[in-house]
Amino acid sequence: MGIEKALRLVKDLPRVALNNIKNSPMDQKKPHNLRRGWGKNKTHGRGHKGQGQRMTLPKLGFETGHKPFYLRVPQEYYYEGHHLKRQYPPLSLLRLQRMIDMGCLDPNEVIDISSICMTGHYHLHVDRRHYGINLTEEGAEKFSTPICIEVQWASEMTIATIERLGGVIMTRFYDPLSLIALQDPETYFKTGKPIPKCKLPPTDAVEYYSDPKFRGYLADPEKIAEERVALSQKYGYDLPDLSESDKLSLLLKRKDPRQIFFGLHPGWIVNLTEKKILKPKAEYLQEYYHS
Amino acid sequence: MALRRFRSCFTKLQVVANYHSFVRLCSSTYKSKYSIENIYPNSDPNFLRKVEFKQTYNNDTEEEFTGYIPLDDISIKAVRGSGPGGQNVNKVSSKVEVRFHVESATWIPEWIKKNLIENEKGRITKDGDLVVTSEKTRTQMLNQADCLDKVREMIYNSAKKPVEMTEEYKKVVAKRLAKANMERLQRKRADSLKKKNRRSE
Numbered sequence: 001m002g003i004e005k006a007l008r009l010v011k012d013l014p015r016v017a018l019n020n021i022k023n024s025p026m027d028q029k030k031p032h033n034l035r036r037g038w039g040k041n042k043t044h045g046r047g048h049k050g051q052g053q054r055m056t057l058p059k060l061g062f063e064t065g066h067k068p069f070y071l072r073v074p075q076e077y078y079y080e081g082h083h084l085k086r087q088y089p090p091l092s093l094l095r096l097q098r099m100i101d102m103g104c105l106d107p108n109e110v111i112d113i114s115s116i117c118m119t120g121h122y123h124l125h126v127d128r129r130h131y132g133i134n135l136t137e138e139g140a141e142k143f144s145t146p147i148c149i150e151v152q153w154a155s156e157m158t159i160a161t162i163e164r165l166g167g168v169i170m171t172r173f174y175d176p177l178s179l180i181a182l183q184d185p186e187t188y189f190k191t192g193k194p195i196p197k198c199k200l201p202p203t204d205a206v207e208y209y210s211d212p213k214f215r216g217y218l219a220d221p222e223k224i225a226e227e228r229v230a231l232s233q234k235y236g237y238d239l240p241d242l243s244e245s246d247k248l249s250l251l252l253k254r255k256d257p258r259q260i261f262f263g264l265h266p267g268w269i270v271n272l273t274e275k276k277i278l279k280p281k282a283e284y285l286q287e288y289y290h291s
Numbered sequence: 292m293a294l295r296r297f298r299s300c301f302t303k304l305q306v307v308a309n310y311h312s313f314v315r316l317c318s319s320t321y322k323s324k325y326s327i328e329n330i331y332p333n334s335d336p337n338f339l340r341k342v343e344f345k346q347t348y349n350n351d352t353e354e355e356f357t358g359y360i361p362l363d364d365i366s367i368k369a370v371r372g373s374g375p376g377g378q379n380v381n382k383v384s385s386k387v388e389v390r391f392h393v394e395s396a397t398w399i400p401e402w403i404k405k406n407l408i409e410n411e412k413g414r415i416t417k418d419g420d421l422v423v424t425s426e427k428t429r430t431q432m433l434n435q436a437d438c439l440d441k442v443r444e445m446i447y448n449s450a451k452k453p454v455e456m457t458e459e460y461k462k463v464v465a466k467r468l469a470k471a472n473m474e475r476l477q478r479k480r481a482d483s484l485k486k487k488n489r490r491s492e
Contacts, residue, residue, distance in 0.1 A: 140432060157432060168339070200325065220331050221338040229342045230294050236435045238362055242339045251339060258323035265321040291324050 086131040086205070088153045091122055093161060094139025100147070110253050110262065111149040113174070117183040124183045126176050135169075137161070148251050159215060160231050166240040168251045172217040173201040173209050178260050185261070189270040194280070197258045197266035197289055217257060258289075265289065294358055294443075348400040356446050360439060361398050365391040367435060372426040386426040387434040389442060393421050399446060406449035421445075 046053040099105045104119035132152025146166035162169045178198045181188040209216035212223035232239035267289035269278040348354045372386040425437040
């Protein structure tokens with residue numbers, strides 16, 4: 001009889017939520033009473049004489065009259081959160097042209113954050129919240145090589161200078177663990193860790209990387225094509241027709257959003273001494289690295 | 292901002308031969324759940340394809356200006372700028388001059404040209420060339436962009452059609468004027484009261 005009633009209640013009553021539950025009567029809080037009880041007589045937990053017993057203790061932070069620490073140091077809201085913000089150390093187009101002219105970078109290969117870090121002329125410190133390269137406009141007038149480049153931040157004028165010469169620029173996000181692998185691949189491979197799969201950008205960066213105006217890697221390719229023409233009209237240059245160029249395969253080369261190195265998949269372990277690549281066979285790993 | 296209209300008139304033109312080679316290139320590489328083909332399944336991944344857009348206008352109907360300026364039909368000159376700056380301003384040609392003949396320009400719709408000549412009388416030479424200069428920034432590229440932006444704005448302003456003065460609109464205008472006048476009188480009364488209260492007698 002009781003079981004049937006209970007089952008009917010379970011069926012009819014609403015879902016358990018925060019607005020229809022309460023503590024059991026057995027679960028009562030003990031009242032805090034310092035006036036009565038064993039050992040709580042006489043001074044009632046307040047000790048002998050002084051400010052402690054007489055309720056005249058000074059406020060928290062008081063330092064007996066001189067200016068206390070919390071009032072001595074001024075608040076600087078200008079720098080609030082600066083130690084947590086993403087930083088993109090700049091690399092000017094002038095420096096980039098110089099690196100190409102000196103032979104440090106090959107314009108016939110895709111210029112990646114790896115290739116720039118390995119020239120030795122640009123340094124990235126991942127522990128200092130450096131998230132990649134910011135390609136600046138300094139030297140835009142002197143830039144004269146068609147290149148295929150992948151950076152983390154680029155302004156409109158930088159994009160215009162590269163595209164007017166018949167090059168391709170793409171902005172791409174890398175998370176810090178991937179950057180550790182990218183800035184010095186040799187050291188990373190020697191650690192024996194598998195190639196990490198790159199994480200997607202954080203919420204405040206997703207808009208930038210899905211914007212075709214900044215040639216984001218998560219943007220719609222059709223809209224990127226339209227934006228290329230619109231930019232050429234804005235800055236007043238003839239957009240070179242790259243569909244007939246022999247460099248087309250190089251210019252269209254793109255990494256997958258989860259991929260870090262060209263030709264290498266996340267999850268692989270690269271053995272430099274034996275010149276071998278170890279690939280994961282297990283299905284759960286394959287699923288993880290393809291998700 | 293002046294390119295808003297231009298962006299909306301794009302049409303697709305697929306370059307088929309290079310698309311196939313592009314697909315062949317990508318088939319043997321790594322593909323995750325977030326690859327571009329999965330995020331945008333209906334988009335052409337060849338972002339270097341040629342995009343066609345409207346370049347000529349039909350002069351029978353009053354077609355709007357799209358914002359497209361063919362760079363072969365205008366002359367762009369880089370000139371040395373003015374003002375302070377020492378050696379830099381003396382040597383670097385960062386001022387940009389854009390010049391074109393208005394009457395013979397095929398890229399402006401005919402019905403806009405008349406208004407353009409009237410509105411920009413000060414910028415048009417005796418030969419009928421519209422001259423626009425810019426030395427707003429320190430770089431030639433940005434000044435060139437500014438010049439072209441100015442040209443587009445001039446054409447858009449010349450293309451504005453006058454407001455139709457229907458009976459309803461006349462009433463709306465009269466109502467607005469009456470309200471503005473009432474507010475002006477209120478402010479005047481308030482100011483007068485303020486000054487009166489300051490006087491001590």
